[in-house]
Amino acid sequence: MTTQITPGPSRVHVRTTINGQAHEFLVPPYMSLLDTLREIVGLTGTKEGCLDGNCGACTVSLDGRIVDSCLVLGAEINGKSVETVEGMATANGLHPLQQAFLEEAALQCGICTPGFLVAAKGLLDNEPAPDEHRIRHWLAGNLCRCTGYDKIVRAVQKASAEMA
Amino acid sequence: MVATFEPKSEYKVIGTRPIRHDGLDKVTGRAVYGADIKLPSMIWGAVLRSPHAHARILSIDTSAAEAMDGVHAVVTNADLPQAENEMVDLGEGATNLKWAVDNILASDKALYAGHAVAAVAAADRYTAEEAARAIKVDYEVLRAATNVDDTIADGMPAILEEFVDSPGAQESGHANHVKEFTHEFGDPDAAIAGADHVVEGEFNLQMVHQGYIEPHNATAVWDENDRLKVWTSTQGAFTVRQQIAAILKIDESRVRVTPLEIGGGFGGKIPIYLEPVAAVLSRKAGNVPVKLVMERRSVFEGTGPAAGGKIHLKLGATKDGQLVAADSTLRMEAGGYPGSLVGASGMCIYACYNIPNMRIVGYDVLVNKPKVAAYRAPGSPQVAFAIETLIDDLCEQAGFDKWQFRRDNAAKEGTRRGDGPIFPRIGMEEVLDAAKETDHFNSDLGDPAPGNVRGRGFASGYWFNVGLQSSVNLSLNNDGTVELVEGSTDIGGTRASIAMQAAETLGITAEDVNPTVVDTDTVGFTAVTGGSRVTYATGYAAYNAAIEMIDKLKVRASMLWSIDADDVQFEDGVFSSKSDPELSIAFKDLAGKLGDTGGPVTSTGSVDLEAAGGAYGTHICDVEIDPETGKTDVVRYTIVQDAGRAIHPSYVEGQMQGGVAQGIGWALNEEYYMSDDGVMSNSSYLDYRMPTSLDLPNIETVIVEVPNPVHPYGVRGVGEVPIVPPVPTVGNAIKDAIGIRLRETPMNAGRIVSALGS
Ligand code: FES
Ligand code: FES
Numbered sequence: 001m002t003t004q005i006t007p008g009p010s011r012v013h014v015r016t017t018i019n020g021q022a023h024e025f026l027v028p029p030y031m032s033l034l035d036t037l038r039e040i041v042g043l044t045g046t047k048e049g050c051l052d053g054n055c056g057a058c059t060v061s062l063d064g065r066i067v068d069s070c071l072v073l074g075a076e077i078n079g080k081s082v083e084t085v086e087g088m089a090t091a092n093g094l095h096p097l098q099q100a101f102l103e104e105a106a107l108q109c110g111i112c113t114p115g116f117l118v119a120a121k122g123l124l125d126n127e128p129a130p131d132e133h134r135i136r137h138w139l140a141g142n143l144c145r146c147t148g149y150d151k152i153v154r155a156v157q158k159a160s161a162e163m164a
Numbered sequence: 165m166v167a168t169f170e171p172k173s174e175y176k177v178i179g180t181r182p183i184r185h186d187g188l189d190k191v192t193g194r195a196v197y198g199a200d201i202k203l204p205s206m207i208w209g210a211v212l213r214s215p216h217a218h219a220r221i222l223s224i225d226t227s228a229a230e231a232m233d234g235v236h237a238v239v240t241n242a243d244l245p246q247a248e249n250e251m252v253d254l255g256e257g258a259t260n261l262k263w264a265v266d267n268i269l270a271s272d273k274a275l276y277a278g279h280a281v282a283a284v285a286a287a288d289r290y291t292a293e294e295a296a297r298a299i300k301v302d303y304e305v306l307r308a309a310t311n312v313d314d315t316i317a318d319g320m321p322a323i324l325e326e327f328v329d330s331p332g333a334q335e336s337g338h339a340n341h342v343k344e345f346t347h348e349f350g351d352p353d354a355a356i357a358g359a360d361h362v363v364e365g366e367f368n369l370q371m372v373h374q375g376y377i378e379p380h381n382a383t384a385v386w387d388e389n390d391r392l393k394v395w396t397s398t399q400g401a402f403t404v405r406q407q408i409a410a411i412l413k414i415d416e417s418r419v420r421v422t423p424l425e426i427g428g429g430f431g432g433k434i435p436i437y438l439e440p441v442a443a444v445l446s447r448k449a450g451n452v453p454v455k456l457v458m459e460r461r462s463v464f465e466g467t468g469p470a471a472g473g474k475i476h477l478k479l480g481a482t483k484d485g486q487l488v489a490a491d492s493t494l495r496m497e498a499g500g501y502p503g504s505l506v507g508a509s510g511m512c513i514y515a516c517y518n519i520p521n522m523r524i525v526g527y528d529v530l531v532n533k534p535k536v537a538a539y540r541a542p543g544s545p546q547v548a549f550a551i552e553t554l555i556d557d558l559c560e561q562a563g564f565d566k567w568q569f570r571r572d573n574a575a576k577e578g579t580r581r582g583d584g585p586i587f588p589r590i591g592m593e594e595v596l597d598a599a600k601e602t603d604h605f606n607s608d609l610g611d612p613a614p615g616n617v618r619g620r621g622f623a624s625g626y627w628f629n630v631g632l633q634s635s636v637n638l639s640l641n642n643d644g645t646v647e648l649v650e651g652s653t654d655i656g657g658t659r660a661s662i663a664m665q666a667a668e669t670l671g672i673t674a675e676d677v678n679p680t681v682v683d684t685d686t687v688g689f690t691a692v693t694g695g696s697r698v699t700y701a702t703g704y705a706a707y708n709a710a711i712e713m714i715d716k717l718k719v720r721a722s723m724l725w726s727i728d729a730d731d732v733q734f735e736d737g738v739f740s741s742k743s744d745p746e747l748s749i750a751f752k753d754l755a756g757k758l759g760d761t762g763g764p765v766t767s768t769g770s771v772d773l774e775a776a777g778g779a780y781g782t783h784i785c786d787v788e789i790d791p792e793t794g795k796t797d798v799v800r801y802t803i804v805q806d807a808g809r810a811i812h813p814s815y816v817e818g819q820m821q822g823g824v825a826q827g828i829g830w831a832l833n834e835e836y837y838m839s840d841d842g843v844m845s846n847s848s849y850l851d852y853r854m855p856t857s858l859d860l861p862n863i864e865t866v867i868v869e870v871p872n873p874v875h876p877y878g879v880r881g882v883g884e885v886p887i888v889p890p891v892p893t894v895g896n897a898i899k900d901a902i903g904i905r906l907r908e909t910p911m912n913a914g915r916i917v918s919a920l921g922s
Contacts, residue, residue, distance in 0.1 A: 028290070030290065031290070035289070038200075039288075042202075043193070044193070044196070044197075044199075044200035045192070045193015045194065046193070047197070047199075047377075047378070047427070048199060048379065048457070049377040049378065049379070049427075049460065049849075050460040050848065050849050051459060051460060052460065052848055052849070052850070054848060054849035054850045055377055055460075055849050057377055057378075084193065085191075085192065085193035086192065086193045086194075088192070089192055094188075094191065094192075098191040098192065101187075101191050102183045102184070102187045102188070102191060103183065104814070105181070105184070105657065105812075105814035105815055105817075105818055107187070107190055107191070108428075108655070108656030108657060108815070108818055108819075108822060109376070109377075109378070109425075109426060109427045109428040109429075109655055109656055110186075110190035110191075110195060110425065110427070111197060111376075111377045111378040111425075111427025111428060112377050112427075113190055113191060114193050117191065132862075135857075136857040136858045137857075137858055139856075139857045140856040140857050140858040141856075142856075142857070143377055143849060143854060143856065144377070144857075145374075145375045145376055145377050145428050145430070145822070145825075145826065145854065146428055146656055146818070146822045147818055147821060147822050147825070148818075148821035148822045148823075148824055148825030148860060148863050149821075149825065149856075149857040149860055150817075150821045150860075150862050150863050151814070151817075151818060151821070152857070153857065153862070154862075
């Protein structure tokens with residue numbers, strides 16, 4: 001993290017929607033969205049792996065687009081809508097992706113799982129029936145060091161079949 | 165006397181695939197990992213690290229940092245209890261305490277770029293990092309060496325002065341090059357001289373990193389009773405307790421370590437880096453909690469890689485295909501402090517084969533790179549690269565079939581391992597046989613894209629696995645479910661594999677057992693999650709606890725029926741009288757009657773297992789290479805491995821696939837790429853470039869089950885051996901594709917293009 005604290009407003013006022021809920025808070029202008037979620041909003045499901053956009057553990061959906069939250073400032077979400085892993089399950093139960101990850105043993109340590117789930121949901125929301133190569137291509141921005149990806153890819157295929 | 169068990173072929177719970185107990189928390193983002201903890205009054209720490217690979221620290225000026233707003237404390241090595249050159253056991257054998265302390269915060273010298281030098285605690289993370297940068301360190305830069313040849317070159321200073329006079333250094337003639345052992349058996353020189361076919365090769369490997377996605381982290385606070393409380397991501401809470409106590413010179417009982425969820429470790433989260441720093445920062449800041457989270461660059465530069473090094477190997481065989489001699493010299497890079505794990509390399513190098521005449525000479529080589537930590541079967545992938553490559557070369561030279569030669573010389577029960585032990589029942593032959601039967605082994609390579617070439621390779625590997633100490637507590641609920649408390653941190657599904665063994669023994673379902681991983685105050689000593697030991701040893705402890713619970717419940721049933729406890733038997737989840745067939749009660753029903761028979765039933769199980777069950781794997785790989793660019797794609801990969809008994813097959817497959825993914829990265833791409841002045845040039849995920857989902861195919865798995873006779877359910881341990889064969893497997897496939905042998909890792913595009921060009 002090389003952010004320098006420079007003179008300017010000490011806090012930025014943010015009104016935003018996170019997982020469907022309205023939030024309003026003040027955030028330091030240099031604070032990443034990742035830290036904003038984890039430190040200010042208190043949602044620690046989004047993980048830190050590298051802080052330079054290369055692991056995808058911090059993946060969230062910002063107005064429907066998949067982003068690495070370590071590369072976005074908290075101040076940038078003013079007026080926007082953020083979805084994190086905590087927003088995936090509903091009152092009706094787990095999202096099919098979450099269920100498929102459990103059934104297919106698609107996680108070992110699980111640190112990458114929130115990022116994979118949010119990224120995979122971003123794929124299936126737009127392309128309900130991706131083939132294996134497309135899934136691998138889409139998820140190439142998310143690193144998993146434990147699974148070798150095999151079971152993750154199968155879980156996404158299974159969820160996609162279930163949602164069809 | 166080690167107890168032995170007869171394997172059963174059918175189980176109710178073992179071999180099934182229940183959903184893991186901690187899964188729901190982990191797919192919903194609720195699981196609390198090390199960096200997720202938040203405590204009242206908590207402040208943040210940051211660490212300043214040496215930019216130089218080898219430098220004397222002349223002075224450290226912390227005044228500017230201390231003067232900054234929001235800074236609560238600044239510490240250096242001087243704030244840690246001063247350590248002498250004394251040997252202490254930090255859970256992984258004897259270690260020099262001064263080196264352990266100096267690796268946490270450097271004292272007189274920085275031994276690698278990334279070596280921690282000072283640390284700050286401040287109101288928030290951003291301020292702490294800013295303040296760390298404000299610390300001024302005056303260095304006298306020394307000549308640095310980052311590989312085996314440079315570190316023993318003329319004029320290279322001793323990296324650790326203590327080594328100048330050590331016997332190992334005296335023998336090798338250089339203080340950075342410490343002879344560790346010679347294992348010799350038979351007459352290797354005569355056998356090589358008399359062999360019909362002799363092959364020889366030198367292999368060069370670069371360091372690689374475990375690459376776990378979760379950076380190291382630690383949070384510490386001194387409580388009202390002056391006990392130190394620590395929350396961290398670790399492979400072993402008790403090992404962390406042991407290391408902290410030794411480094412801070414306090415009693416272990418004054419430290420409570422709570423292991424939070426851990427985001428990968430692969431051996432790299434056995435040693436500690438941040439915990440003592442957090443502790444002294446907390447003390448200096450007025451006993452408030454201090455949290456430290458390492459940045460990714462520091463994870464690469466300052467923590468655990470696997471040893472690189474140079475391996476020289478010679479093999480001799482008779483004309484009818486008997487492997488008669490092997491002679492090797494292993495020079496493994498330890499980093500700035502000793503501990504390359506060359507000993508394990510020596511145990512593994514010949515372990516797949518029966519070789520009557522052999523020698524292994526091992527050196528620990530100091531270089532100005534981070535201190536090596538265990539990485540999944542530590543020391544074995546490197547030597548597998550040497551021997552499995554050279555066996556292919558030998559077969560090609562002599563015209564032997566590569567599978568048949570391996571099968572004819574395979575290690576089996578009674579074979580002597582290179583360092584001395586005689587193998588018990590092992591599964592090397594079964595694994596080779598199963599590999600030959602796979603669809604992959606028997607199918608065509610398929611057609612490459614125009615201009616590309618394809619090749620196939622296979623290779624085997626061994627890991628010994630370990631047993632060690634584990635503890636499990638069980639308590640029975642009135643509804644017949646069981647709480648299981650264990651000390652083994654769960655890095656990839658072991659709550660499930662432990663709970664399943666308890667459930668099998670108790671005759672209940674996996675879901676009826678609720679496993680919890682607890683802190684060091686709450687369960688008996690349990691060694692690290694490592695050595696592929698958890699499902700084996702902690703599973704054994706769970707079995708013992710379950711047996712004790714059954715014995716207690718037999719007494720309870722006998723009380724209900726007013727019969728002798730010896731008359732009660734337990735089978736398939738039902739207690740019954742041996743003499744009166746009318747008397748029987750299911751486990752669950754009896755659990756509801758505890759109040760009538762003396763109150764709660766709890767039990768404990770603990771083990772200290774010397775023996776483990778060694779594991780073997782054989783891998784098959786097809787690669788496709790574009791000769792113009794050197795780009796190599798793994799197009800098909802199959803793993804065959806002896807698991808002893810697969811408790812939860814999905815997680816066994818997952819271990820196999822994950823190990824292979826790391827091994828493919830090691831083979832093709834990953835390395836510590838060092839600049840001339842000894843700084844790692846690729847210390848980000850972007851540049852280090854671990855395999856992504858797009859770089860790998862689906863990975864086929866074949867689980868062989870040759871039950872381990874010394875485990876109640878035959879478990880061998882599965883986590884580590886899958887990373888052993890991939891480097892030579894991929895290398896043999898590359899050779900098959902391009903006709904040129906590469907003896908250096910990584911076998912990346914550049915190396916392939918230059919090999920083809922020359
Ligand atoms: S933490 Fe954001 S991509 Fe790694
Ligand atoms: S499950 Fe551990 S990094 Fe993916």
